[in-house]
Amino acid sequence: MPGVISRLYRGDIDIDFVGKRKTWYGLSAFLLAVSILGLALHGLNLGVEFRGGSVFDFARTPGSSIEQVRETVAEAGPHQVIVQQAGPNWRVTTESLKAEEVTKVQQTVAQKYGVPESQVSSQVIGATWGGEVSQKAWIGLVVFMIAIMLYLSVAFEWRMALAAIVALMHDLVITAGVYAWSGFEVTPATMLGFLTILGYSLYDAVVVFDMIKEVTGKLGTSAKMTYTQAANNALSHTLIRSLNTSLVAILPVAAILFIGTTLLGAGTLKDLSLALFVGMVVGTYSSLCVATPILVTLKEREPKWQALAKRVHAKEVSTAKASRTVKEPVSAGSQGTTPADDKRKKR
Amino acid sequence: MAPPTSSQSKPGRTLLLLLVLIIVMGATVALQKAFVPKFGLDLAGGTTVTLSPVLANGKTPSQESLDRAVTIIRQRVNGTGISDAQVAKSNDNIVIQIPGAGRDEALKLVSTTAELRMRQVLAVAAAKAPPVQPSTAAPAPSGSAAASPAASPGVASTAKASAAPSGNATPAGRALSKALTAPTPEPSETKRARTSGGRAAKASPSASASAAPSSSAAPEDASDPLAGQDTSGIDQALLTEFRNIDCSAKNRGQGALDDPNKQIVACSDDGSARYILDKAAVQGTEISGAQAGTDPTTGEWIVQVNFKSKGATQFADITRRITSLPAPRNQLANVLDGVVIVAPTIEEAIPGGSARISGSFTQVTATDLADQLKYGALPLKFKQSSVVSVSSTLGQDQLRGGLISGAFGLIIVMLYLLLYYRGLGLIGMASLCVAAIVTFLTVDVLSHNAGFRLSLPHIIGLVVSIGITADSFIVYFERIRDEIKEGRRTLRSAVEVAWRRARRTILVADAVMFIAAVVLYFLAVGDVAGFAFAMGLTTLIDVVVVFLFTKPLMSLAARMRFFAKGHKLSGLDAERMGRTGRAEQTLQEA
Numbered sequence: 001m002p003g004v005i006s007r008l009y010r011g012d013i014d015i016d017f018v019g020k021r022k023t024w025y026g027l028s029a030f031l032l033a034v035s036i037l038g039l040a041l042h043g044l045n046l047g048v049e050f051r052g053g054s055v056f057d058f059a060r061t062p063g064s065s066i067e068q069v070r071e072t073v074a075e076a077g078p079h080q081v082i083v084q085q086a087g088p089n090w091r092v093t094t095e096s097l098k099a100e101e102v103t104k105v106q107q108t109v110a111q112k113y114g115v116p117e118s119q120v121s122s123q124v125i126g127a128t129w130g131g132e133v134s135q136k137a138w139i140g141l142v143v144f145m146i147a148i149m150l151y152l153s154v155a156f157e158w159r160m161a162l163a164a165i166v167a168l169m170h171d172l173v174i175t176a177g178v179y180a181w182s183g184f185e186v187t188p189a190t191m192l193g194f195l196t197i198l199g200y201s202l203y204d205a206v207v208v209f210d211m212i213k214e215v216t217g218k219l220g221t222s223a224k225m226t227y228t229q230a231a232n233n234a235l236s237h238t239l240i241r242s243l244n245t246s247l248v249a250i251l252p253v254a255a256i257l258f259i260g261t262t263l264l265g266a267g268t269l270k271d272l273s274l275a276l277f278v279g280m281v282v283g284t285y286s287s288l289c290v291a292t293p294i295l296v297t298l299k300e301r302e303p304k305w306q307a308l309a310k311r312v313h314a315k316e317v318s319t320a321k322a323s324r325t326v327k328e329p330v331s332a333g334s335q336g337t338t339p340a341d342d343k344r345k346k347r
Numbered sequence: 348m349a350p351p352t353s354s355q356s357k358p359g360r361t362l363l364l365l366l367v368l369i370i371v372m373g374a375t376v377a378l379q380k381a382f383v384p385k386f387g388l389d390l391a392g393g394t395t396v397t398l399s400p401v402l403a404n405g406k407t408p409s410q411e412s413l414d415r416a417v418t419i420i421r422q423r424v425n426g427t428g429i430s431d432a433q434v435a436k437s438n439d440n441i442v443i444q445i446p447g448a449g450r451d452e453a454l455k456l457v458s459t460t461a462e463l464r465m466r467q468v469l470a471v472a473a474a475k476a477p478p479v480q481p482s483t484a485a486p487a488p489s490g491s492a493a494a495s496p497a498a499s500p501g502v503a504s505t506a507k508a509s510a511a512p513s514g515n516a517t518p519a520g521r522a523l524s525k526a527l528t529a530p531t532p533e534p535s536e537t538k539r540a541r542t543s544g545g546r547a548a549k550a551s552p553s554a555s556a557s558a559a560p561s562s563s564a565a566p567e568d569a570s571d572p573l574a575g576q577d578t579s580g581i582d583q584a585l586l587t588e589f590r591n592i593d594c595s596a597k598n599r600g601q602g603a604l605d606d607p608n609k610q611i612v613a614c615s616d617d618g619s620a621r622y623i624l625d626k627a628a629v630q631g632t633e634i635s636g637a638q639a640g641t642d643p644t645t646g647e648w649i650v651q652v653n654f655k656s657k658g659a660t661q662f663a664d665i666t667r668r669i670t671s672l673p674a675p676r677n678q679l680a681n682v683l684d685g686v687v688i689v690a691p692t693i694e695e696a697i698p699g700g701s702a703r704i705s706g707s708f709t710q711v712t713a714t715d716l717a718d719q720l721k722y723g724a725l726p727l728k729f730k731q732s733s734v735v736s737v738s739s740t741l742g743q744d745q746l747r748g749g750l751i752s753g754a755f756g757l758i759i760v761m762l763y764l765l766l767y768y769r770g771l772g773l774i775g776m777a778s779l780c781v782a783a784i785v786t787f788l789t790v791d792v793l794s795h796n797a798g799f800r801l802s803l804p805h806i807i808g809l810v811v812s813i814g815i816t817a818d819s820f821i822v823y824f825e826r827i828r829d830e831i832k833e834g835r836r837t838l839r840s841a842v843e844v845a846w847r848r849a850r851r852t853i854l855v856a857d858a859v860m861f862i863a864a865v866v867l868y869f870l871a872v873g874d875v876a877g878f879a880f881a882m883g884l885t886t887l888i889d890v891v892v893v894f895l896f897t898k899p900l901m902s903l904a905a906r907m908r909f910f911a912k913g914h915k916l917s918g919l920d921a922e923r924m925g926r927t928g929r930a931e932q933t934l935q936e937a
Binding site: 049057058059088089099102118119120121122123124125126128129132133136137139140143144147148151152155188189191192195196198199200202203206207210211214237238240241244245247248249250251252253254255256258259260272273276 | 397399438730731732733734735736737738739740741744748751752753755756757759760763764767804807810811813814815817818821822825829848851852855856858859860862863864866867870871874875878879882
């Protein structure tokens with residue numbers, strides 16, 4: 001098995017995620033700016049669940065067109081009628097209707113298209129309901145972040161917690177940006193997707209941080225590797241794991257997205273999986289290129305690691321002077337226990 | 348090398364434990380013959396109404412008043428004959444779920460805020476006319492027989508008649524007689540409880556008593572509940588309505604909004620009696636408070652009611668006016684939600700803005716009544732935040748979509764595991780299957796025993812969690828491969844050492860997911876909460892499966908030649924993973 005795939009399989013790949021962190025920061029900053037710009041310019045296309053309104057779903061009968069359905073529903077009273085095709089169904093969105101008006105629309109539709117009245121689904125959402133849903137979600141989000149900060153601070157340390165949370169917000173903003181620019185509808189299901197992203201983004205970060213903790217834990221004062229280098233090794237080492245976990249997580253979501261789009265058209269499944277799909281792609285990127293670099297930036301400020309970095313750097317210079325003929329980079333000469341080392345030695 | 352852990356030494360036992368767990372749940376399912384989980388309304392079809400309290404800005408409703416509202420709405424919904432409806436609190440909202448279609452009438456009455464009104468009783472009768480049969484067959488049990496001869500004179504004797512049976516009725520049932528008196532306890536009065544209370548669940552004997560006399564007095568009019576009663580001052584239309592109303596029917600007018608300025612016909616809330624009631628004498632808004640308590644002298648449960656100043660005057664007036672009237676016109680009915688919740692006899696004129704209701708209360712019934720008097724119908728004003736009705740076909744579509752994507756997702760992940768991890772992938776696949784089985788059984792058992800209803804957000808949560816579960820295996824497998832790559836261990840010890848490291852990662856990562864699920868479950872509303880529940884559930888199941896299945900299975904597999912020798916297809920092939928020569932040597936030595 002030649003090439004990248006084979007090297008990936010062996011975990012034998014060396015991308016300098018941490019060293020190039022300025023590049024990643026730049027890229028992320030750009031993406032964030034674009035996202036925020038999109039949110040500012042376009043805003044989110046909020047679904048009827050947030051704006052308030054009525055939605056009707058009923059089976060599409062052969063020969064009925066969007067125009068026809070719009071006229072039929074408008075006859076029954078509502079003013080703002082939007083008709084969409086949703087899988088095998090028509091989905092009609094109107095302004096918020098009263099109970100009697102809903103019944104009237106159902107009756108009219110039932111008569112005209114020969115659908116039993118009981119088979120015309122309806123949804124009436126009050127204008128303030130969406131506000132309440134999103135308010136609750138925000139509260140949940142804030143509480144969740146605090147809980148996670150505390151938990152990760154205990155399980156790891158506060159720097160890791162902070163890095164993880166920053167990466168998480170990064171993911172959320174960019175996902176929101178994708179929604180703003182693309183104009184995809186934001187529904188409560190989309191929110192479910194956002195919230196799952198939180199979990200995944202953190203799951204990924206936790207796996208990576210766990211490895212970094214293990215690897216850097218072995219670095220003594222006499223180590224020949226800086227924190228940055230050790231972290232990068234850990235990251236390269238867990239790369240395959242990160243990609244694998246992310247891919248495996250995205251696969252079922254892609255299944256939902258596929259089924260949701262082909263079988264059901266609009267609706268919960270599609271909204272949710274779209275958010276997940278976008279979020280997970282962003283999340284995988286951020287756990288590698290945002291969370292760890294931030295962690296390293298924070299860690300390198302600690303005196304302990306600064307001192308180590310100085311020492312290693314000094315040695316590096318002298319070794320380089322002493323043996324210009326040796327191609328091997330200095331970092332390879334560190335302790336023999338790091339798995340990443342074995343890998344490098346072998347080359 | 349690795350210190351022996353229990354799972355290392357006895358992987359078989361751990362597996363057995365899991366097997367027992369599965370068999371127990373499987374047996375529960377089989378015993379209950381519940382092979383399919385119960386579905387939520389978005390999958391089964393039905394209407395879901397979310398009511399949000401309308402409050403002055405920033406205020407949150409008290410849990411007590413929400414509970415109270417839930418109870419009342421449940422009573423109203425059940426009263427319409429819908430027995431399978433669910434009414435539950437969800438944070439500050441109330442969610443009503445009504446299966447099936449065309450339940451508009453139920454929707455209308457769930458959020459109306461009725462008011463308590465006090466009305467004088469003008470006439471009373473049993474819930475429905477006794478079958479027209481020979482008068483001797485009059486259903487009245489004990490006292491009515493004695494009463495009937497005396498019935499002919501009319502109202503006055505009817506009063507006595509209805510008084511007698513309620514005393515006698517005690518052995519026959521739990522006839523609750525209520526008397527309304529001034530707060531100063533007078534033992535003689537409580538004993539002299541004279542009237543059939545509207546609340547009386549088993550008071551029908553006394554109620555039918557008032558009908559019975561007429562049947563013997565005027566056999567040709569056996570079915571007329573009004574025979575023998577004074578109908579003066581009652582609107583003719585109401586008399587007809589009264590004759591026709593069937594209070595034993597499930598729908599007996601609960602939730603109807605009564606006009607305080609008109610006479611009305613109403614049923615008792617338990618459906619045992621019907622009344623004609625005068626215009627409202629006192630409005631519920633004039634009640635300043637009501638408490639349940641015990642009578643200091645007799646120790647009986649009573650309800651103490653206090654009025655505001657205007658209400659006190661009104662109450663004093665009405666009690667003074669009707670206390671001397673013959674029964675049933677000396678009863679003051681408390682009408683709530685269109686039904687008579689209690690109709691105590693006024694024992695005396697009650698000035699002073701304070702009254703007490705006595706009778707055969709229990710602590711529960713007394714507290715209940717006090718709450719009803721205090722809060723009126725609904726303790727809060729509600730608005731319908733969302734009304735979602737899903738047709739059965741749309742529900743089926745959604746269910747099918749959810750299930751197909753679940754199966755699809757599961758298969759793709761399994762294929763991926765198999766392709767990437769080969770032999771290890773088989774273990775991963777088996778673990779996923781076990782996780783799927785445990786999840787199904789848990790959902791099934793929960794839905795049949797704990798009122799859980801599987802809905803679309805749950806299914807999505809479960810499908811999404813396939814990834815989380817598989818992630819745990821990947822973390823473990825990669826650790827094992829690391830150990831082998833490092834090449835200092837046999838597979839057996841690699842499996843153990845890798846486990847100790849992977850275990851921590853898995854637990855920390857799962858803890859993060861679980862915290863997310865718990866926070867969202869308790870703070871979010873609607874779909875988000877359902878989704879969070881599924882996520883939390885699968886995270887727990889993930890831990891169970893990894894600990895009780897994947898790990899022991901891996902330990903067992905490490906003993907097999909196929910894995911231990913690093914067969915090409917085992918996923919542990921040293922060469923393909925690029926192990927160093929030194930490591931290879933070690934493994935061969937082992």
